[in-house]
Amino acid sequence: MDTILWIVIIGLFILSFVGLISPVVPSVLAVWGGFLIYHFFINSAVLTWVFWVSMGVLTVFLLLADLLAGSIAVNKFGGSKIGETTATIAIIAGTFIFPPFGILIFPFIAVLIVEFWIQDTFAHALRAAVGTLIGFLSGRIAEGIIQLIMITWFLIAIWL
Numbered sequence: 001m002d003t004i005l006w007i008v009i010i011g012l013f014i015l016s017f018v019g020l021i022s023p024v025v026p027s028v029l030a031v032w033g034g035f036l037i038y039h040f041f042i043n044s045a046v047l048t049w050v051f052w053v054s055m056g057v058l059t060v061f062l063l064l065a066d067l068l069a070g071s072i073a074v075n076k077f078g079g080s081k082i083g084e085t086t087a088t089i090a091i092i093a094g095t096f097i098f099p100p101f102g103i104l105i106f107p108f109i110a111v112l113i114v115e116f117w118i119q120d121t122f123a124h125a126l127r128a129a130v131g132t133l134i135g136f137l138s139g140r141i142a143e144g145i146i147q148l149i150m151i152t153w154f155l156i157a158i159w160l
């Protein structure tokens with residue numbers, strides 16, 4: 001039975017990294033699912049309150065990194081609030097319309113069009129669109145690093 005549970009846990013951890021490419025998959029929930037399966041079905045004595053509090057704090061950082069990276073990058077590259085909102089909607093639409101590339105292509109094109117419409121200069125619109133792309137990618141990189149830290153911490157906690 002433990003072998004099946006470990007396969008599920010490892011599958012959830014892998015799925016969490018798939019969620020970096022496809023936002024439809026909730027990455028952090030997959031990581032937490034692995035933790036909870038281990039805690040409730042394999043060994044409830046190993047993971048201490050320090051682990052759980054730390055994972056809660058890292059989860060908050062993960063969510064903030066994902067949300068703030070895009071917003072900061074769009075603003076830094078001269079994008080508007082409308083461009084920022086457009087990027088978010090385009091990421092969601094791109095996920096379903098042209099996965100997995102739609103999460104990169106759709107926001108870029110959508111922000112380029114919206115910012116060109118608002119600012120009437122292609123250079124400004126292109127800069128904001130590039131900022132959207134950089135923000136999205138940096139948010140995903142930060143999320144991946146934090147997930148890797150969480151999973152590594154979990155493995156160290158259960159094996160040491």
